[in-house]
Amino acid sequence: MVYRKIEEKYIFILPAVLILAAFGLFPAVASLILSFTNFSLAQVGEKLNFVGLANYLKLFSDTRFIFSMKNTIIYVILGVGFQYIIGMFLAMLLYEETKINKFYRVAFLIPMMLTPVAIGYMWRMMFHGTYGPINHLLSLINLPVIPWLSSVRIALLSIMLVDFWQWTPFFILALLAGRMSISKEYYDAAVVDGANTVQTFAYITFPILLPVSLTVILIRAIETAKIVDIIYVMTGGGPGVATESLTLYGYISGVKLFNLGYASSIAYTILVAVVVLGFIFLRLKERFE
Amino acid sequence: MKYKISKIFSNIILIIWFLFVAFPLYWTFITSFKRPLDVYQGPKYFPFIDFKPFFMAWIDLFTRDRAQILAPFMNSIIIATISAFLAVAIGLMASYSLSRFRFTWCFLSNKNIAFWIISQRFFPPIAIVIPVLILFRIVNLLDTRTGMIIVYTAFNLPFAIWLMKDFIEAIPKDIEEAAIVDGCSRLQALLRVVIPLAYPGLITSFLFCFVMAWNEFLFALILTFQKAQTIPLVIAGQSTQRGIEWWNISVLAIITILPALLITIIIQKKLVSGLTFGAIK
Numbered sequence: 066m067v068y069r070k071i072e073e074k075y076i077f078i079l080p081a082v083l084i085l086a087a088f089g090l091f092p093a094v095a096s097l098i099l100s101f102t103n104f105s106l107a108q109v110g111e112k113l114n115f116v117g118l119a120n121y122l123k124l125f126s127d128t129r130f131i132f133s134m135k136n137t138i139i140y141v142i143l144g145v146g147f148q149y150i151i152g153m154f155l156a157m158l159l160y161e162e163t164k165i166n167k168f169y170r171v172a173f174l175i176p177m178m179l180t181p182v183a184i185g186y187m188w189r190m191m192f193h194g195t196y197g198p199i200n201h202l203l204s205l206i207n208l209p210v211i212p213w214l215s216s217v218r219i220a221l222l223s224i225m226l227v228d229f230w231q232w233t234p235f236f237i238l239a240l241l242a243g244r245m246s247i248s249k250e251y252y253d254a255a256v257v258d259g260a261n262t263v264q265t266f267a268y269i270t271f272p273i274l275l276p277v278s279l280t281v282i283l284i285r286a287i288e289t290a291k292i293v294d295i296i297y298v299m300t301g302g303g304p305g306v307a308t309e310s311l312t313l314y315g316y317i318s319g320v321k322l323f324n325l326g327y328a329s330s331i332a333y334t335i336l337v338a339v340v341v342l343g344f345i346f347l348r349l350k351e352r353f354e
Numbered sequence: 355m356k357y358k359i360s361k362i363f364s365n366i367i368l369i370i371w372f373l374f375v376a377f378p379l380y381w382t383f384i385t386s387f388k389r390p391l392d393v394y395q396g397p398k399y400f401p402f403i404d405f406k407p408f409f410m411a412w413i414d415l416f417t418r419d420r421a422q423i424l425a426p427f428m429n430s431i432i433i434a435t436i437s438a439f440l441a442v443a444i445g446l447m448a449s450y451s452l453s454r455f456r457f458t459w460c461f462l463s464n465k466n467i468a469f470w471i472i473s474q475r476f477f478p479p480i481a482i483v484i485p486v487l488i489l490f491r492i493v494n495l496l497d498t499r500t501g502m503i504i505v506y507t508a509f510n511l512p513f514a515i516w517l518m519k520d521f522i523e524a525i526p527k528d529i530e531e532a533a534i535v536d537g538c539s540r541l542q543a544l545l546r547v548v549i550p551l552a553y554p555g556l557i558t559s560f561l562f563c564f565v566m567a568w569n570e571f572l573f574a575l576i577l578t579f580q581k582a583q584t585i586p587l588v589i590a591g592q593s594t595q596r597g598i599e600w601w602n603i604s605v606l607a608i609i610t611i612l613p614a615l616l617i618t619i620i621i622q623k624k625l626v627s628g629l630t631f632g633a634i635k
Contacts, residue, residue: 085512088509092477092481182610242626311480
C-alpha cells in the first residue's frame with residue numbers, strides 16, 4: 066500500500082512536470098545557449114556557431130537596446146507605482162458596503178481581463194488627433210490639443226495611461242480584499258483615541274496591507290517587464306523607438322531582423338531581471354503564509 | 355458636516371473613475387454603429403441624437419468579412435477551449451498530487467515543486483518563444499492549432515495548478531479515504547469524489563485559462579502566420595490593411611473582448627487569487 070502510494074504521486078504529477086520541462090525549462094536553457102551564438106532562422110538544421118559573449122557585449126553599445134531598457138524600466142517603476150497609489154486610494158473609497166459601491170466593484174474590474182490588443186485599438190481611436198474624442202473634448206473646454214501618440218515624449222505616457230486603465234483594477238481588487246479582512250476593532254480603537262482618517266490609514270491600514278501591497282506590486286512589476294501587446298498595436302514602438310519595450314525589441318531583432326542569437330541575449334536580460342523579482346516574490350509569499 | 359463633504363468627494367472621485375473605465379468601452383460600442391461619414395465628420399457622442407446608428411459594420415462582419423474573420427475566430431475558440439481543458443485536466447492531477455501526497459525526495463519538497471511550477475510562469479515569453487519557434491519548425495508544428503494548443507496548455511498550467519490547489523485543499527480528505535477503503539483506486543477517487551466536489555473550482559480555473567489563452571498575443575504572433583492565426587492577430591493586423599475603418603475595427607474589438615468580459619464577471623471572486631498564484635485570497 067505504501068509503495069503504491071509513492072508511485073501514484075509521481076504518476077499524477079508527471080504530465081505537468083514533463084510539459085513544464087519541455088516548454089519552460091528546455092526553452093530557457095536553449096535560449097541561454099542561443100544567446101552565445103549568431104544563429105538565424107535560416108540556419109535551422111545547421112551547426113551552431115558560437116560567438117562567446119559577443120551578443121552581450123554588443124548590448125552595451127546598442128543604443129536601441131539601452132533605449133528599450135530605459136523605456137521598460139519606466140513602464141515598470143512609474144507605471145506600476147502610479148497604479149498602486151491610485152489603486153490603493155480607490156480601494157479605500159470603495160470599502161463601504163453601499164449598493165453603488167457593490168456595482169462599482171464589479172464595473173471597475175472589467176478592464177483587467179480584456180484582450181490587450183483590442184484595448185490598444187480602442188485607445189488608438191480615443192487618442193486619434195482628428196477623429197478621436199479626447200482631443201475633441203479638450204478643445205471644447207479650450208485646452209490645448211495633445212499629440213498623444215505622435216510626440217516622442219507623450220507617447221510613452223499614453224502607453225502607460227492605457228496600461229494604467231487596464232491594470233489599476235487589479236490593485237483596487239487586491240487591496241480592497243486586503244482592507245476587508247482587517248478587523249474592525251482596530252479602527253474602533255483608533256476612533257476612540259481620536260485618530261483622523263489620514264492617521265488611521267498611515268498607522269493601521271497601510272502597515273497591515275504592506276505584505277499584500279508588496280506581493281501585488283511585484284506581480285505587476287514582473288508582468289510589466291514583459292509588456293508588448295499594447296505597444297505593438299498602439300505605436301509599434303514608435304515614434305522612432307520612443308515607446309519600444311525590451312520584449313518588442315527582442316521580437317523585432319529575432320523575427321524581423323532574423324538574428325535569433327542576439328534576440329536571445331535580449332530575452333535573457335529580461336529573464337534575469339524577472340527571475341530576480343520572481344525570487345523576491347516567492348520568498349515574500351513564503352514568509353506571509 | 356465634515357463626514358458629508360468627504361462622502362461627496364469620494365462619490366465624485368468614484369464617478370470620475372467609472373467614466374474613465376466605461377468611456378473607451380462606450381466609444382467602441384457606438385463606433386461600431388457608425389457609418390464612415392459619422393466618423394470622418396469628427397467625434398459624435400450620442401446615437402440617435404448626434405448620428406443615426408447603422409448596422410452596416412455588423413452586417414459586413416457576417417457577410418463581406420466573414421471568410422476573413424471566421425477562421426481565426428474558430429481557431430481562437432478551438433485553441434483556447436482545448437488548451438484550457440488540458441491545462442485543467444493535467445493541472446488537476448498535479449495539484450491533487452501536491453495537496454494529497456508528501457514529496458520528500460532530495461530537495462523535492464512539495465513547496466519547492468510548487469515554487470518551481472510558478473517560476474515557469476515568470477519566464478518572459480520572448481525567451482521561451484525563440485527556442486519553441488526553432489523546435490516547431492523542425493517538427494512541423496509552426497502555424498498549426500496543435501502547436502498553439504500545446505504552447506497554451508504549458509503557458510496556463512502554473513495558473514491552473516495554483517488555482518485548483520486551493521479548491522482541492524478545501525475538500526476534506528476523509529471522503530476520499532473512505533472511498534479508497536471501499537476499494538476505489540486513487541484515480542477513481544479523483545474522478546468520482548474529488549471532481550464532483552471541486553466542480554465549481556474546475557470551472558473557474560477553466561474559464562481563467564480560457565481567457566488567458568484567448569488574450570495571448572506574442573506566442574501567436576511568432577508561431578502562426580495564417581492557418582492557425584488567432585483573433586488578436588487579426589486585430590493587430592488591421593492598421594496596415596484598413597487604415598482607420600474604425601466601424602469595422604470596433605466590431606472586431608467587441609467580439610474579441612466579449613467572451614473575456616463575460617468570463618471576467620463570472621469569475622470575479624477568483625481573479626486576484628488566480629493572478630497572484632494564491633498569494634492573496
